[in-house]
Amino acid sequence: MLIEHLNRRLREHEAQALRRHRRTAESPCAPHQRVSGREMLSFCSNDYLGLANHPALIEALAEGARRHGAGSGASHLISGHSCAHVLLEDALARWLSPCIPEARALTFCTGYMANLALLTALGDASATIFADKLNHASLVDGALLAKAPLQRYPHGRLDLLANQLRLCSTPVKLIVTDAVFSMDGDLADLPALLTMAEAHDAWLVIDDAHGFGVLGRHGSGSLSHFGLRSERLIYMGTLGKAAGLGGAFVAAHPIVIDWLVQSARSYIYTTAAPPAIAHAVLASLQLIAGDEGDARRARLAQSIGMLRDGLTTWVQEHRSLGWRLADSATAIQPLIVGDNAAALALAAGLDAQGLWVPAIRPPTVPAGTARLRITLSAAHTPQDVQTLVDGLARAARALR
Ligand SMILES: *Cc1c(COP(=O)(O)O)cnc(C)c1O
Numbered sequence: 001m002l003i004e005h006l007n008r009r010l011r012e013h014e015a016q017a018l019r020r021h022r023r024t025a026e027s028p029c030a031p032h033q034r035v036s037g038r039e040m041l042s043f044c045s046n047d048y049l050g051l052a053n054h055p056a057l058i059e060a061l062a063e064g065a066r067r068h069g070a071g072s073g074a075s076h077l078i079s080g081h082s083c084a085h086v087l088l089e090d091a092l093a094r095w096l097s098p099c100i101p102e103a104r105a106l107t108f109c110t111g112y113m114a115n116l117a118l119l120t121a122l123g124d125a126s127a128t129i130f131a132d133k134l135n136h137a138s139l140v141d142g143a144l145l146a147k148a149p150l151q152r153y154p155h156g157r158l159d160l161l162a163n164q165l166r167l168c169s170t171p172v173k174l175i176v177t178d179a180v181f182s183m184d185g186d187l188a189d190l191p192a193l194l195t196m197a198e199a200h201d202a203w204l205v206i207d208d209a210h211g212f213g214v215l216g217r218h219g220s221g222s223l224s225h226f227g228l229r230s231e232r233l234i235y236m237g238t239l240g241k242a243a244g245l246g247g248a249f250v251a252a253h254p255i256v257i258d259w260l261v262q263s264a265r266s267y268i269y270t271t272a273a274p275p276a277i278a279h280a281v282l283a284s285l286q287l288i289a290g291d292e293g294d295a296r297r298a299r300l301a302q303s304i305g306m307l308r309d310g311l312t313t314w315v316q317e318h319r320s321l322g323w324r325l326a327d328s329a330t331a332i333q334p335l336i337v338g339d340n341a342a343a344l345a346l347a348a349g350l351d352a353q354g355l356w357v358p359a360i361r362p363p364t365v366p367a368g369t370a371r372l373r374i375t376l377s378a379a380h381t382p383q384d385v386q387t388l389v390d391g392l393a394r395a396a397r398a399l400r
Contacts, residue, residue: 213242
């Protein structure tokens with residue numbers, strides 16, 4: 001019965017061009033990668049600074065394992081909390097302290113778990129959660145799991161958010177937003193959101209998965225990018241994207257951090273990440289904040305400019321197809337195609353040329369906005385970007 005039911009559902013997915021398939025990477029994460037037996041040029045990782053395969057981080061991971069062992073052995077509240085985790089928390093707290101006075105930090109195994117932790121621990125029955133409709137799935141899931149009622153506002157519609165805040169009577173109000181929207185690449189208006197939070201005695205929870213390491217002074221993130229500073233900021237950054245490793249952290253007022261340790265189930269009831277990862281993240285933070293980080297961010301900015309220059313006219317020429325390049329200045333550069341099957345066909349046309357760009361379909365994005373999600377990395381060369389621009393034109397011609 002179950003198998004028949006699932007088979008029917010799988011066939012429905014197939015018919016709607018929604019069936020998902022995994023490919024197998026057979027070499028480390030890099031633009032030129034062996035994937036399921038083929039050499040590909042890929043534009044799909046979130047390794048924005050090209051650190052995931054950096055020799056210094058590979059060495060730091062090995063050194064961390066020699067020093068701290070392979071695994072943590074237990075959760076943070078039992079015996080898994082290592083001195084490597086403590087050093088990392090201190091470094092991350094210092095990193096965010098220009099933007100959040102007295103900040104303390106807490107590390108998590110993944111960003112998904114950090115967001116569940118934040119929203120369930122802070123979103124109790126005395127709170128209301130206000131969320132942008134395009135927030136990442138982990139924020140959506142955290143809000144659904146929380147006791148607090150959830151009010152979603154249409155993407156970027158702060159006027160509607162203001163109305164919701166005005167009508168809200170719970171003592172705690174949490175405004176929750178991606179800083180860089182993961183499927184569109186646009187930035188939330190964080191200064192306006194913070195002003196609104198202050199006006200309505202609300203707190204602003206910011207998911208900076210795609211800004212940490214990339215935006216702001218020496219890559220210190222979206223808060224720095226906008227020059228924000230407030231006690232009301234609760235910041236979540238991930239360590240598996242620009243930082244090149246894995247895991248995540250929350251930085252916030254010390255009492256917020258204390259409460260997470262006491263009550264966040266996705267912090268408490270899970271084995272602490274291997275301390276070697278924390279050790280290697282410390283090395284990654286040094287790279288990100290140093291000259292090498294600055295040079296990598298400059299290369300990334302150059303590739304973003306080159307891709308947009310290369311695609312803008314071409315997309316306009318294909319306006320009749322309804323395609324558009326998202327209005328993004330970040331490493332996430334989606335080409336919005338609309339139709340699921342068309343997005344898949346375009347991705348397949350690129351794939352045939354050895355170019356790997358993922359087609360993103362509902363439910364990851366709203367129905368009717370299927371897209372190619374092009375992501376750039378500091379590891380891409382200008383030649384790589386040109387190859388993609390030419391390849392897209394060729395794939396589009398083949399479609400007609
Ligand atoms: C990737 C991502 C997460 C989840 O982080 P993981 O460490 O991969 O679990 C959370 N929020 C946003 C916006 C993301 O893009």
